[in-house]
Amino acid sequence: MLDGMSTTEEVPVLIRRSAARDRLVGTASRLFYGEGIRGVGVDRVMAEADVARGTFYRHFDGKEDLVRAYLEGADRQIRDGVAAVAKQISSPAGFLAAVAHGIGDEVCGAGFRGCPFINAAAEYPDPQNVIHQTVLRHRAWFREVLVDAFRRLGATSHEQSADSMMALRDGTMVAGYLGDAQRARAVLLHGVTALVAAR
Amino acid sequence: MLDGMSTTEEVPVLIRRSAARDRLVGTASRLFYGEGIRGVGVDRVMAEADVARGTFYRHFDGKEDLVRAYLEGADRQIRDGVAAVAKQISSPAGFLAAVAHGIGDEVCGAGFRGCPFINAAAEYPDPQNVIHQTVLRHRAWFREVLVDAFRRLGATSHEQSADSMMALRDGTMVAGYLGDAQRARAVLLHGVTALVAAR
DNA sequence: TCCAGCATAGAACGGTCTGTCCCTTTTAGG
DNA sequence: CCTAAAAGGGACAGACCGTTCTATGCTGGA
Numbered sequence: 001m002l003d004g005m006s007t008t009e010e011v012p013v014l015i016r017r018s019a020a021r022d023r024l025v026g027t028a029s030r031l032f033y034g035e036g037i038r039g040v041g042v043d044r045v046m047a048e049a050d051v052a053r054g055t056f057y058r059h060f061d062g063k064e065d066l067v068r069a070y071l072e073g074a075d076r077q078i079r080d081g082v083a084a085v086a087k088q089i090s091s092p093a094g095f096l097a098a099v100a101h102g103i104g105d106e107v108c109g110a111g112f113r114g115c116p117f118i119n120a121a122a123e124y125p126d127p128q129n130v131i132h133q134t135v136l137r138h139r140a141w142f143r144e145v146l147v148d149a150f151r152r153l154g155a156t157s158h159e160q161s162a163d164s165m166m167a168l169r170d171g172t173m174v175a176g177y178l179g180d181a182q183r184a185r186a187v188l189l190h191g192v193t194a195l196v197a198a199r
Numbered sequence: 200m201l202d203g204m205s206t207t208e209e210v211p212v213l214i215r216r217s218a219a220r221d222r223l224v225g226t227a228s229r230l231f232y233g234e235g236i237r238g239v240g241v242d243r244v245m246a247e248a249d250v251a252r253g254t255f256y257r258h259f260d261g262k263e264d265l266v267r268a269y270l271e272g273a274d275r276q277i278r279d280g281v282a283a284v285a286k287q288i289s290s291p292a293g294f295l296a297a298v299a300h301g302i303g304d305e306v307c308g309a310g311f312r313g314c315p316f317i318n319a320a321a322e323y324p325d326p327q328n329v330i331h332q333t334v335l336r337h338r339a340w341f342r343e344v345l346v347d348a349f350r351r352l353g354a355t356s357h358e359q360s361a362d363s364m365m366a367l368r369d370g371t372m373v374a375g376y377l378g379d380a381q382r383a384r385a386v387l388l389h390g391v392t393a394l395v396a397a398r
Numbered sequence: 399t400c401c402a403g404c405a406t407a408g409a410a411c412g413g414t415c416t417g418t419c420c421c422t423t424t425t426a427g428g
Numbered sequence: 429c430c431t432a433a434a435a436g437g438g439a440c441a442g443a444c445c446g447t448t449c450t451a452t453g454c455t456g457g458a
Contacts, residue, residue: 020435036322038237041415052436054419063416113324121377122321123235125312139377160386163374167386170373171366178320178338179365187359187366219405240445251406253449262446 021059023049029070037123074116075138092153093196100192104185107176114177155199220258222248228269236322273315274337291352292395299391303384306375313376354398
């Protein structure tokens with residue numbers, strides 16, 4: 001668990017690394033996250049990334065593929081962060097508290113605009129859609145991380161504890177975006193503390 | 200409080216009621232909620248509502264205005280529901296429980312696709328945007344309803360209790376859409392029960 | 399009855415979006 | 429150094445989008 005390396009898989013052909021590609025994903029991440037996915041055209045992304053049209057379509061099958069790269073980048077980043085915390089903190093209680101602190105700090109950061117996955121799912125509701133499924137995969141993974149931690153903690157019902165923390169996380173993400181981030185952070189930390197204490 | 204009539208305000212000119220207008224708002228609500236706002240064009244809405252182009256633009260300033268009508272309709276509906284509950288149940292504990300049950304049932308209903316307001320905010324991130332502000336107004340109202348209830352309940356810190364319940368609500372909305380609705384419902388009911396009991 | 403106002407039908411507009419294609423220039427590896 | 433791949437820079441098509449306009453049909457109230 002927590003390897004953070006299971007969603008890789010790419011076509012065997014190809015490019016995989018390139019300055020232009022990195023610039024595209026970076027710019028797309030900034031714009032998609034900041035202004036919404038459907039609200040930003042690939043023209044905009046290409047222009048701000050200083051990448052020509054042909055180059056874009058050599059690296060990506062189309063916009064959806066770029067969106068997928070954006071979300072998978074965010075996913076990778078979060079998995080790496082969680083893995084780093086897990087490596088550093090062995091106790092499940094400490095791990096959960098650290099994760100909560102990480103989220104709390106995130107929602108209070110400048111430019112926080114909600115959870116990229118929740119937001120993406122709002123724009124791609126079709127369960128069959130690749131992007132929607134990317135969101136579901138990320139969420140399933142994170143839930144499993146929490147279930148595992150509460151199991152190691154010896155919680156009477158790991159699943160319910162994990163779901164409660166998941167709800168607190170999601171609620172904090174929403175409130176951090178559409179309400180008072182400081183209060184949202186406090187609610188999350190307080191709630192997770194209670195969950196861990198209650199076991 | 201709970202009057203449910205404070206966000207009305209329309210141009211004094213005008214139409215306000217008409218079969219065509221009602222059909223437009225109804226169709227738009229169904230499509231915007233089910234497929235996302237930016238993913239649905241006004242062409243589609245007009246076609247499925249069997250309303251001509253000119254008629255649409257006589258009733259609405261443009262797409263944004265239609266989106267506003269969609270969200271204000273949802274807002275009105277929720278305010279009416281909350282007002283009905285408040286009228287029926289006098290005790291604050293019973294009121295909060297009833298609200299939680301209402302939300303829990305909602306997320307378990309067929310065709311639930313998340314909170315219309317959270318979803319709309321994901322598509323319209325600009326705080327200056329009319330639609331974004333409509334979302335914020337709805338959320339501010341609902342939070343105030345909760346704060347008031349917890350105050351009447353005699354909670355030591357009304358605000359924190361209200362924010363906790365708000366986080367649970369938001370988390371349940373997200374999880375009901377992107378996870379297991381039954382589990383989300385259980386988490387919400389359990390959490391609100393605890394909040395009310397803890398006072 | 400007549401007419402004002404609302405609804406309809408349909409064409410047309412400019413703009414933007416995704417995606418394809420072509421050609422030239424730059425870059426990097428053998 | 430030479431060549432093949434990558435990147436740049438456009439032009440372009442086709443679709444859709446939101447919007448405006450005109451001409452016409454329908455209906456309810458004075």
